Amino acid sequence: MTAGEVRRGELLALALLSAGMLLYELVLIRIFSVLMWYHFASLSIGLALLGLGAGGLAVGLKPSLGSAAYRARFTLVFAFGVVSVLLYLALMHSLPELSRLTLAPFHQPFYKPFERAQTTDLDVELAVRLTVLSVGVGWPFFFTGVVTAGVLRERAPDIKKHYAATFLGSALGCALFPLLLSYVSAPAALGVAGAFAALSAPLWNRSKSMKWTGTAVAACFVALCVWAEVSGSAEIPFARGRYDPDILAVRWNSMSRVAAFSLPPDDMLRPQGQSVKYKGEQPRQIGLVVDDSGYTNLYDGAQSAANPEFFRANLVAMPYHLRPGAKALLFGPGGGKDVWIALSFPGVTVQAVEINPQVVEMVEETFGAFTGKPYSDGRVKLAVADARRYARQDSEKYDVIGASAVFGRLPPSAGAFTLSEDLLHTAEAFEDYWDRLTGDGILSVTRFAYEQRALRLTALARDLLERKGIAEPGRHIRVVSDRGLANVMVSKKPFEAKDDEKIREVLDRYGFDLLYPYQGAGESQLSRIVDSKNVEEALKDIPFDVSAPTDDRPFFYYTVRPGDFISGSIPGRAGFDDRGAEILRLSFIIMIVISTASLLLPVLYLRGLPRVGRKSFWVLSYFFAIGFGYMVLEIGTMKRLLLVLGHPVYAVTVTLLAFLLGSGAGCLLSERMAPSRKKLGLWLLVIAVLGAVQAHFTPHLLSAVMNYPFAARFAIALLVTLPLAFAMGMPFPAAISQLGESSGNLLPWIWSVNGFASVCASLGVLLLAMNFGYSATLDMGAACYLLAFVSLAGLGTGLSSDEGMTD
Template sequence: MVSASLDRRTCYGMFAISLAGLMYELILTRIFSVLMWYHFASMAISLALFGFAVAAMLVQLRPGRFPAERTGDICRRCCWGFVLSLVLFFGVFVLFRYWPQFGFRVLSFFHQPFYQPFQQGFYNKGVPLSLLPVLAGLYLVTALPFFFAGLAVTLLLRRHLRQIGRLYSWDLLGAGLGCLAVIGVLELVGGVGGLLLVAQAGLAAAACFGDGRRRWLRPLLAALLLVALLAGNLAFDFAGIRFVRGRYEPGLLWSAWNSFSRVAVYPSRGEELRQAWGLSRTYRGPIPQQLGMVVDDTGYTTLYRWPGEEGLGYFRDNVIALAWRLKEAPVGLVIGPGGGKDVLAALASGAQRVTALEINPLVAEAVNERFAAFTGALYRRPDVELAVDEGRSWIRRQNRRWDVIQASAVFGRMAPSAGAFTLSENNLYTLEAFRDYWEHLRPNGILSISRFIFERETLRLVSLGLAFLERQGVADPASHIVVIKERGLANFMLKKSPFTPDELARLRTMTARLAFQEVLMPDRRQGSDPFHRLVAGYASGTFYDEFPFDVTPTTDDRPFFYYMYKPADFLTLFTFPAQSRFEDRAVLILRNLLLVVGALTFVCLILPLLLFRRCELGRAGSGWRLLYFACLGLGFMLLEIGLLRRFILFLGQPIYALAVILFSLLVFSGLGSLLAGKIAAGREGRWLPPLLLVLVLLSQFCNYGLPPLLDALLDQPLALRCLLAAGLLAPLGLLLGMPLPLGMRLLHPDGRDLAWSWGVNGATGVLGSLLAVVVAMNWGYTLTLLAGGLVYLLALSPVLRLRSGGL
């Protein structure tokens, strides 16, 4: 195959279709996090890479259908297919909007049955067989845009092999810009409306591949139609999401999207008002009016009508107020205040000043702006300070200390930053986080965290507290910890100094008067329940060995606070451990998804080659070529996901980590690909071995050297931290962009089987995106980055074999 000259319009077309594909991938993670479980953010990445890989295999198996001389025309049609499939996916939401029962039947499987603000869900551990075809159809519709985009990219790379470094750089630059552009798109028009804006980029790509003076006419007319459709949706909301994890949401009072969440406010029903988690059963005063608020699919909180000073007893008699009531006019910090319950509890208990640290600006907007008349603009009161930032990062930059630091049921089961390829990591509940809180407490300060007592996470909090205090050299860690519950809600308190007899007496007096229950007290350590057994056996490790779930302390390297399967249980195929809860299904589905994706990769990518291109598999060196490009796909995803994790705390808001890190890696990889194009033909074999070795060494510097460096720079302004992050990633990004174009030129000098290698690279990326999450959940991010480096080291084997004449 003769490589054609590369003109500017082709580069622009590659840029536009790559930008559109990446933006769709990230928007899809947001939509999946709202419609289903947050775990499906990882599935969106797999769908993207899988669609690209299948397209590449189609080119490999049926090259006659894609003649090189018609590449431009075929790419133009692919771009139109991308646009039409996005419109089709948009139509699914219109269907859900006007036929809600159909949407309910499709999505009800994902409903959490224990909390019912909307429509009742089902409690089935297995997926109903009747649901499988519907879900398969839904996933097929979501994968179609990736297939068309992947087909266009594959054909362009095959056609322009000699200039692959330059063309691949435009591909990566487009994807990098898409990481930034998607933030603005989600802020402006939300997830569903964002599909129509992404389609505009597809139309721009179609125009780039068109011929003649009127090549812009049809895309322009289509763009105008899409703009009209988008304007109509913004005005009339005919495609608005009314399903959150299977719950039908009628009568929403307000909903809005930003780059990492969807927030909705709805009327509270009578049973919710009476539920009042943590409220004393002896309380007989008035119950304030309430509005429910949900972030994505699981982050529930409540807006309260400002009750006036005389009506604050409702909050004072809650178990979450105990730490405040032990202090005289305390100054405190509330992490994740949501609708304001914790702040109201602090004010009701006599707090002198409260700082409300909220990560989500939409939540703050709901309290202070949209429903200010209802809430009394709580966060603008003179005794309340509002900070909108990520909790850990903000605290580390402060020079002040507080009497109480509180985090009541701060919900972390949401995919951070719209597809940061993570599962349920939570920076707030790690040993390092406890150190940050400890350093910002006054000498007798209290850390107060409330969670539901029936959750295993409450036990893990005690485990964290004991391990942290032991690290601090505390002789008797249990003397610093108290757990008191009110029916379902438990308040975990860790005091910087041991609880005094007077404080314990006051706690017992309040507990008796308010009908709370003691769970764990420093002066009563006998008991057969898990909490007392943990206190007795944590030091020797016997409790952790005997307990059926993993409640060992979480760390910043393995911050999966909500993930509690032991590796052996996780790897037990297609089964549910005996004491699994409803939401554990999602973790197990992710595990099974890894197996299913692996099987589909074989069936759709390898099996066709075995059946129809067996002679090509037998060609000398085919296996080594496959190994090389498989290592690049797998290694890139392992490093990318591990590096994202390293920078989330440093950059504060998770969306900044997503935008800055992905943008930096992709853009600098694009520049690296451009540099690779400058290497003279025939010298690829000399450059690749040292390049791969330096890449491996640099990746491990990022693994082991970055954490202390980032820790030292954490107090710098955000803009400077973003620039520092980009600068630190620039060398590695440049190197990551070079192996693929150089390998294409070295291992496919005649262009034959190039589509096959490109497809294998994408297929292993599919596995890598899920495998990285699985490795991180069970063994930590350090091992994830180490595995990425080792995979790139393995890619040396085919190159060295070629140099020795073995290929």
């Protein structure tokens, strides 16, 4: 076999291994979103980067581990590690105790909003559980890191083709992910990810025995995928935050998992928002959960149609009492409750906008005989679309625009990099809704009154009215509640006396409360937000940050002030999402500790700092800066694309695809485009400028194309991202090439430092965006490349090759 054939085999093997690794990483995101709080989805990215960095370090400490003799075996170890997660999920069906010990504590108690989940106790036990979980699913990445680092070390300094192969293979995995999950569940998809990796084994070792072994293992893993999908034996037996082996139906795609389950009688008794004075029959119901915490119910269609008073006695129905015969626009109606509420009033017509096609499938097809297919009712029109874009492009006007409480979260269906962001509850979103209201239309948003949700909604309403130049916002706002649920209503024209009279009548009939205008002595926090002449001062007096979120910082559910988050002091009664963010901070700390222990301390203890003449500090700072900056700009770009593409899954797909393809092309052309230190420095400055453009100018461009067809928006998002991604593909291979012959010895250390920075950034950038916004996030990414430029300049001029760089 010629050297060229060996080289081509290596490139294909790297591509297949990288495709399997990225598939595993993305499938873990989906699984984490179902098993635990969606805050944990981003852990898989950090774990992948940590494994790759640790593998690079292992090769640095013991170069023989990266030799060709081990690559096929390590590839198979990775493949078996991936499939072990599938087998673990299957084992939970036989040993439910496993789910309680390892997974159940990460759930919020189902429909118990005032009860704290176990995870809010930030103790040693939780830290141990998180560590065990991280190691349990993250260890396979280590072997991918060993194989990849071994190849790059062997081929240094001419690594551009091999480095590009890892990007292009990962791009293949990224492109296959949404297609794969359109046909199989996430647990079953693990078998395909393992098969991709197993197919690369015969390319590392061309022996006949390995050819048959690798092919047979890949075939077995594909068969395992088919078995898991057909039998359902590896389906995640979780619904409503507890083990449930009798889930009625499950639907997967890259967007979410939707599961239907039987509702225990206690879960249907007097839910918040349903009048305690209502004594009639309740329609039969089936529970529906999107991933971990997006709850909605399906209602018996015949019983619902025969019992309209049940729905009229709901807090969500308030605007229909005020606007008889309304034309309604409903965002996120989920299982159909909001639709049934609207149809319980004579003459009402409904335009429903639901983003998740699987939820619609459950309502209209899977359980159509039960629900009576409310979306097919002649009074209802359905659009499967993103609410923000629909509000932008729709030309109709509506008497009522409504979004109810339970199914209000998009993040659980998002998976990656989401935390608690919500672009449906921002200042810009409320302006879009306002434009769709008739002259006396009402915007009605129902959320839990606890955890500062009602305060933040009221602040959004006040901000909207100020933007519209309304001098007396209190005349346009009414807030009513039932126990822990609040309905914030904003009227385009001032509420009239007859409206207030009708509100009092409904409150008396159903036992609801009026929160604003405040009826008690003194003033409430709500009244201070609405009536204060200086709303900024009123908001400062509240311990939590309940200011109006914006598209740049759209974290509606996150109300901890940045200073409190950094200090670790969360005042008062922190909410569910705030506690989840607290867990994320703990995860970040744990990842830094693990990364330091596995990436930095061993090499410092065993080898000391690598020597690059007198320039070691600048070399290490350069690779740290580009490692941190790459992740910051990549994740920040995902955030920028979310609004124009309509769903986080699409934003993740476009961003990863663009960065992997663009950076792969940049790697291949790095020798030509950045052959000297001077030209490399120019590219670093280009990246910094493009990062600043993403932060401050791209949002205006993307906003202008929101009404374009999806294919056009997809293409524009790709084109906006590719130049930055292309430029960012050059700094690593170009610098390795310019290190000269010494790069073979330096590469494992560089890989480790670069990996450590990437791990820190993968979670740290989320905390930055959550507290300071997307623009600040992207600005930091741009600043990292300026730091890399300074590091490059710090190497000085006239370096000889034995000092580590050539010019």
